[in-house]
Amino acid sequence: MKKLLLTLFIAILNICAFAQNGLITGNVIDKTQNLSLPGATLKILPGNRYTISDQSGRFEFLNVPNGEYQIEVSYLGYKKYSQSINLSSKSLSLTIVLEEGVIAGNEVVVLGDRLRGQAKALSQQRSNTNITNIVSSDQIGRFPDANIGDAIKRIPGITMQNDQGEARNIIIRGMAPELNSVTLNGDRIPSAEGDNRRVQMDLIPSDMIQTIEVNKTLTPDMDADAIGGSVNLITRAAPNVQRISFTAASGYSPIRDKATYTGALVYGNRFIKNKLGVVLSASYNDNNFGSDNIEAVWAKDDFDNVFVEEHDIRKYDVQRIRRSFSLSSDYKFNAKNNISFSGMYNWRDDYENRFRLRYTSIEPVYDTNDLIVGYEGRARRETKGGIDNDKVKAKRLERQEVKNFALKGEHLLSPKLDFDWAASYSDASEKRPNERYMQFQTGRRDIILDLADSELPAVTSTGIANSNFSLRDLTENNDFTKESEMGYRINFRTPLSLINNQKGRLKFGARLRIKEKERLNNFIAYEPINAFGNLSTLPTITFNNALVQGPQFAPGTFVDKKYLGGLNLNDASLFNAEEAPEEFLALNYSAKEAISAGYIRYDQDINEQLSFIAGIRLENTNINYTGNIVEDEEDLQGQRTLKNDYLNVLPSLTLKYIIKENLILRAAYTTSLARPNYYDLVPYFNSLPSDEELNVGNSNLKAATANNFDFLIEKYFKSVGIISGGAFYKNINNFIYTYRDAQYTTSKFAADFPDENNPINTGANWTFTQRRNGEAVKVYGFEIAFQRQLDFLPGFLKGFGIYTNYTFTKSKAEGVFNADGDLRSGVPLPGTAPNLFNASLSYETKKLVARLSYNFSDAYLDELGGEGFEDRFYDKQSFLDANASYKITNKIRLFGEANNLTNQALRYYQGVAARTAQLEYYRPRYTFGLKYDL
Numbered sequence: 001m002k003k004l005l006l007t008l009f010i011a012i013l014n015i016c017a018f019a020q021n022g023l024i025t026g027n028v029i030d031k032t033q034n035l036s037l038p039g040a041t042l043k044i045l046p047g048n049r050y051t052i053s054d055q056s057g058r059f060e061f062l063n064v065p066n067g068e069y070q071i072e073v074s075y076l077g078y079k080k081y082s083q084s085i086n087l088s089s090k091s092l093s094l095t096i097v098l099e100e101g102v103i104a105g106n107e108v109v110v111l112g113d114r115l116r117g118q119a120k121a122l123s124q125q126r127s128n129t130n131i132t133n134i135v136s137s138d139q140i141g142r143f144p145d146a147n148i149g150d151a152i153k154r155i156p157g158i159t160m161q162n163d164q165g166e167a168r169n170i171i172i173r174g175m176a177p178e179l180n181s182v183t184l185n186g187d188r189i190p191s192a193e194g195d196n197r198r199v200q201m202d203l204i205p206s207d208m209i210q211t212i213e214v215n216k217t218l219t220p221d222m223d224a225d226a227i228g229g230s231v232n233l234i235t236r237a238a239p240n241v242q243r244i245s246f247t248a249a250s251g252y253s254p255i256r257d258k259a260t261y262t263g264a265l266v267y268g269n270r271f272i273k274n275k276l277g278v279v280l281s282a283s284y285n286d287n288n289f290g291s292d293n294i295e296a297v298w299a300k301d302d303f304d305n306v307f308v309e310e311h312d313i314r315k316y317d318v319q320r321i322r323r324s325f326s327l328s329s330d331y332k333f334n335a336k337n338n339i340s341f342s343g344m345y346n347w348r349d350d351y352e353n354r355f356r357l358r359y360t361s362i363e364p365v366y367d368t369n370d371l372i373v374g375y376e377g378r379a380r381r382e383t384k385g386g387i388d389n390d391k392v393k394a395k396r397l398e399r400q401e402v403k404n405f406a407l408k409g410e411h412l413l414s415p416k417l418d419f420d421w422a423a424s425y426s427d428a429s430e431k432r433p434n435e436r437y438m439q440f441q442t443g444r445r446d447i448i449l450d451l452a453d454s455e456l457p458a459v460t461s462t463g464i465a466n467s468n469f470s471l472r473d474l475t476e477n478n479d480f481t482k483e484s485e486m487g488y489r490i491n492f493r494t495p496l497s498l499i500n501n502q503k504g505r506l507k508f509g510a511r512l513r514i515k516e517k518e519r520l521n522n523f524i525a526y527e528p529i530n531a532f533g534n535l536s537t538l539p540t541i542t543f544n545n546a547l548v549q550g551p552q553f554a555p556g557t558f559v560d561k562k563y564l565g566g567l568n569l570n571d572a573s574l575f576n577a578e579e580a581p582e583e584f585l586a587l588n589y590s591a592k593e594a595i596s597a598g599y600i601r602y603d604q605d606i607n608e609q610l611s612f613i614a615g616i617r618l619e620n621t622n623i624n625y626t627g628n629i630v631e632d633e634e635d636l637q638g639q640r641t642l643k644n645d646y647l648n649v650l651p652s653l654t655l656k657y658i659i660k661e662n663l664i665l666r667a668a669y670t671t672s673l674a675r676p677n678y679y680d681l682v683p684y685f686n687s688l689p690s691d692e693e694l695n696v697g698n699s700n701l702k703a704a705t706a707n708n709f710d711f712l713i714e715k716y717f718k719s720v721g722i723i724s725g726g727a728f729y730k731n732i733n734n735f736i737y738t739y740r741d742a743q744y745t746t747s748k749f750a751a752d753f754p755d756e757n758n759p760i761n762t763g764a765n766w767t768f769t770q771r772r773n774g775e776a777v778k779v780y781g782f783e784i785a786f787q788r789q790l791d792f793l794p795g796f797l798k799g800f801g802i803y804t805n806y807t808f809t810k811s812k813a814e815g816v817f818n819a820d821g822d823l824r825s826g827v828p829l830p831g832t833a834p835n836l837f838n839a840s841l842s843y844e845t846k847k848l849v850a851r852l853s854y855n856f857s858d859a860y861l862d863e864l865g866g867e868g869f870e871d872r873f874y875d876k877q878s879f880l881d882a883n884a885s886y887k888i889t890n891k892i893r894l895f896g897e898a899n900n901l902t903n904q905a906l907r908y909y910q911g912v913a914a915r916t917a918q919l920e921y922y923r924p925r926y927t928f929g930l931k932y933d934l
Contacts, residue, residue: 021415022087024061025335026094027240028053028073030116034241037075037098038211039124039134045070048502048608052127055211056237056330063416063495073098076126077119077720090415093335115789115801115844119720121211122787129603129613129656130219131666131712131726133157135212147322148209148233149201150899154838155214156783156805157229159857161874162906164291164318164350165922166202173216173728174779174809174832174860175228179674179704183232184404185342188223190428190483192400194519194587195679200428203346203402205283207247207264208324210236216728217654217668217710220599220615221491221507224650227672227706227732235326235342238277242269242934249895249929255548255922256317258288262929278329285322290315292547293920296457298910300869301364305372306915308449311359311459315543315555319351319395336412343405351395354384355543355558359447359459375449379461381469381535382439385561394565396435402428417494427484436476438564440469440535450552454914458552466557469535474526475580476569483517502605508598515593517678523583526575539563548903548921581634586686586695591678592624613654620647621675627684627697631759640683642699648673662716666726670708676701676736680771687759692766694744694759702773706732721788730779735829737774737816740866744768767866775815777829783807789844803840810834818867833860833874850884862908872917875907891934897927 028040036057043050044061046069053059066087071094073081078098085092100116121134128134133155149167153160160167161177169177182189182199189199211234218226244267251260261284268279292315299309323346330340362377388394406424413419442464450458489511497504532538535557543555569575601615622645629637652670659665682697712726741748744766749758760766785805791798811829818824835858842851856878863872880902885895901924908918 021063021065022089023091023336023412023415024064024071024085024087024094025091025412026059026096028057028059028075028096028098029240030078031097031099033116035239036237037078037123038120039127040073040075040096040098041123041127042096043072045072048605050503055234060412060418062412062418062493071096075119076123076716076718077101077115091335115720118787118789122716122720122722124211124213125722126662126664126714126716129611129666130215130654131217131668131710133214133216136210147202148204148206148212151206151209152201152212152214152231153855153857154803154840154853155212156785156838157216157807157809157836158214159833159836160201162877163202164316164320165289165900165906165925168200168202169198170201170231171831171833172214172228172231173730173781173807174811174829175730176829176831178677179226179831180228181223181226181230183223183230184344184426185234185406186232186422187404187406187424187426187487188485188513189233189402189404190426190485190515190517192402192428192430192481192483194430194479194481194521196677197675200400200402203322203348203400204233205264205285205322205324205346208235208281208283208326208344208346209233217708218652218670218672219613219654220601220617220650220652221509223511223597224617224619224648224672225675227674227704227708227730235328235344236266236268236279236281238270238279238328238330239268240270240274243267243279244934245932247929247931249927251897251925251927253287253289253923253925255292256288256290260288260925260927261286262927275332276329277331278327281324281326283322283324285320287320287322287925288318289320289922289925290317291920291922292316292549292553293918294456294547294549294553294916295918296910296916298869298915298917303370305364307362307364307372307375308451308457308459309360309362311362311457313357313547313553313555315355315547317353317395319349321349321351323347337410339407339409341405341407343403345401345403347399347401350398350400351392352384352398353395353561354382355541355555356380356382356384357555358382359461361444362447362449362459375447376444377447377459377461378442378444379447379464379469380439380441380472381556381558382437383559383561383564385436385564387434387436388562388565392434392565394561397431397433399431400429402426417492419490419492421490422488424487425485426487427482429480429482432477432479434476434478436474436564436567436569438474438559439472440559441472442468442470455916456550456552456919457916460552466536466540467534471528471532471534474528474567474569474575475523475583476526477521477523477583479519479521481517481519483515485516486514488512496602498604499606502607503611504602504604507601507603510599511595511597513593513595515595516591518590519588519679521584521587523580524569524577525580526569526577529574529576535559548923549919581630581636582688585628585634585636586630586684587679589625589627589679589682589684591626591682593675594622596620596622609658611656613652615652617650617652618647619650619673621645621703623681625678625682625699627682629685629756631685631687631757632689637757640685640699642681642683644699646703648703648705662718664714664716666710666712666714668708668710670710672706672708674704674706676703676771680736685753685756689759692764693769694749694766695769696753698771701736701771702734704732704735704773706730717788719789719791721786723784723786723788725782725784727782728780730777732777732779732829733775734773735777735813736771737813737830737864739768739770739772739817741768742866773815774813777811777813779809779811779829779832781807781809799843799845801842801844803838803842805836805838807836808834809836816864824868827864828861830861830863833858847887848884849886851882853879853881853883855879855881859909859913865910869911871911873909873913875909875913877904877906878902879904885931891932893931893933895929895931899925899927 040053117136161169213232247264249262295312297310326344404426408422491509496506599617714724883897
């Protein structure tokens with residue numbers, strides 16, 4: 001390794017010392033709005049020298065011989081640009097101003113706001129060598145999406161898992177959230193959740209992002225842990241002139257008859273003779289809403305009778321306040337050197353009360369012929385809240401925060417070598433302080449189980465009075481999770497062509513990521529010194545109105561949240577307090593990871609039509625995990641520590657063939673990986689004798705690796721549009737799934753854990769649960785997309801535009817075992833939705849922009865159970881959204897938005913589609929506001 005670094009260093013010195021040619025640098029900007037244009041294609045004639053402008057509109061040509069040239073610039077939706085230049089010294093700096101205008105018939109049409117955004121996005125997508133989808137801020141703003149997750153779900157091949165009616169977890173081409181990566185300006189975003197690597201997309205407001213870049217194939221200079229794809233969120237860059245915009249809006253959430261409030265501010269300008277650029281952004285969203293939810297756990301007896309063994313009716317009241325601040329700045333020392341700083345801080349406060357009626361331990365009652373004649377079970381009523389003070393007002397507070405700070409530099413060391421570097425820090429955390437639960441329970445009694453409609457299973461019990469409910473438990477927990485990452489990277493790039501008169505470029509570099517994660521939960525159970533009595537003797541609140549699901553679902557009576565929040569649980573004269581280690585000991589852990597990588601990337605044009613990227617990336621992962629050994633549910637016997645490291649060698653080849661102007665064929669072979677979730681690797685050990693269960697971490701889990709094959713053909717329209725179609729195939733080895741063994745015995749334990757105390761009694765059969773590697777998964781599918789303004793139609797019809805895409809995905813997993821140890825066949829990969837479809841119809845005039853948007857995601861397996869009966873599926877979803885804006889003046893615009901007009905529910909089902917496991921409704925949301933753009 002030292003010899004390699006020394007060789008590279010000497011080569012760099014030689015390049016710098018003996019460079020004889022010159023540099024051409026500059027910026028590409030829009031004439032009308034003076035905004036930077038990323039993704040512009042610039043060519044120098046004669047010859048085949050070309051380059052692409054970056055996110056800030058900057059470009060550079062390295063190692064250009066002195067002489068006279070013609071520089072040409074092309075950009076979708078803009079007139080072609082041509083200029084004569086004379087390079088007679090070591091460097092030449094240019095500012096290229098493009099004039100917008102597309103040809104529709106025999107007339108030139110000036111771009112509207114929406115088309116200008118599409119032109120930026122499609123120009124970047126066209127100029128990229130790898131397979132990507134780009135969405136610009138102008139397009140994002142035309143969809144009625146409050147957070148970035150809702151905007152992403154409209155991109156081909158992407159679906160989202162929802163939480164409280166908002167898109168949270170991203171699934172790309174059927175790959176579960178853990179198999180994808182999310183970055184902010186190229187730096188990884190940590191996860192605020194305790195046990196996995198998922199990035200919470202509902203944390204980031206959509207109006208804080210300038211561009212969404214979805215990379216469906218990777219290049220060697222990109223992080224490799226993205227089997228499904230990599231989403232890069234790009235914040236606003238400093239403008240070329242002063243820009244100020246302000247948005248204020250309010251709305252209505254019918255589910256709880258509450259108002260919503262939204263505000264956003266953007267300020268950008270350049271100072272010190274345009275050397276220093278600064279852009280500040282702020283966003284605020286206050287959404288007061290809730291959800292109506294029913295849940296069921298299905299069981300099967302020895303006679304194959306199917307029934308519900310647990311049933312919930314849940315009413316959620318939620319206030320979600322989302323705040324975000326960002327700063328981006330850059331300083332141009334000269335044409336060869338600039339540095340930039342960016343920072344973003346997002347935090348979201350969820351204030352929640354939950355009122356839950358649960359029927360549990362439901363069992364059939366049989367006659368002498370083993371026929372079911374009734375059911376017995378218990379009823380429980382639980383209030384969830386927090387301490388009652390001026391801040392949380394007896395609600396449970398969950399605060400999630402994400403911070404990211406980065407310092408970067410770009411330097412032209414010579415006409416033959418450029419160099420860039422970056423150092424970044426990011427962290428994510430989740431805090432849940434003073435989360436309280438108060439639960440009351442009846443004894444076992446007869447209940448009525450109505451399964452006539454298994455999609456709406458209902459449970460009732462006659463004759464239960466509040467006095468029948470006695471206190472079961474009173475608890476408070478304080479949960480904290482934090483993940484942080486320090487990142488460093490360095491890249492060098494130099495012209496190097498193996499074919500005369502064709503462009504070639506060698507890029508090489510290194511990256512280091514240092515990650516830490518810990519979960520520190522605590523759980524305390526309280527027992528009143530003086531008995532409370534029962535539910536009838538305490539302050540209560542009653543919800544007699546039915547849930548959205550139907551009149552048979554009314555939550556009923558619960559302890560008032562104010563009463564729960566006002567209890568002084570720290571007063572030893574009123575309560576006995578005792579930690580409940582069975583609730584948190586096995587969950588707590590600490591993890592450290594160091595990921596070091598190096599790569600070589602070689603770009604070469606074969607001719608003016610065909611080019612390729614070839615390269616290899618090496619990623620070494622070093623891990624150090626510590627977990628708890630817990631026996632008999634609550635006894636901490638000690639800790640186990642895992643240390644391990646492994647190296648992944650990841651080659652790739654990407655081809656791009658320009659059949660003719662704006663008709664492009666792409667193909668790629670890439671390799672990628674997905675590291676196990678944090679908690680899956682933690683060497684914890686948790687035995688639960690009362691339930692005869694054993695849950696164990698797996699420190700021997702391997703990272704899943706994939707061989708990916710992609711093919712895509714794209715046709716770009718000069719009038720700003722695209723039609724594309726492609727196919728993909730992924731062969732994933734060592735994918736990770738949950739293994740359950742319902743026949744786990746003493747002998748099996750002794751073989752698996754020879755150094756641990758055996759908690760299993762001789763002759764007993766326990767249920768053993770552990771995350772394990774399967775053998776292989778094959779994923780394949782295709783996607784098509786069409787996007788175009790219908791400007792070829794006559795009259796007012798030319799104002800219409802279409803945006804639509806469809807993705808089909810299929811998968812098959814091998815090496816999955818059921819609870820009896822038998823190999824399961826025909827199992828799909830969890831997260832693989834067979835059909836995804838987006839459609840949008842827009843209409844635009846000089847003043848009016850309106851859009852109707854539809855999003856469909858098919859049902860898919862979400863979680864493998866011990867057998868097919870226990871498999872959990874995420875049901876299909878259909879969302880219809882609408883929005884419109886009207887320009888009162890050139891600076892002021894009114895807008896309105898409506899989300900979820902179909903009242904789409906979040907639904908899971910167990911085993912088969914008819915058996916509802918969860919059905920949660922949110923109802924539509926409406927927003928109206930004003931935007932001022934100076």
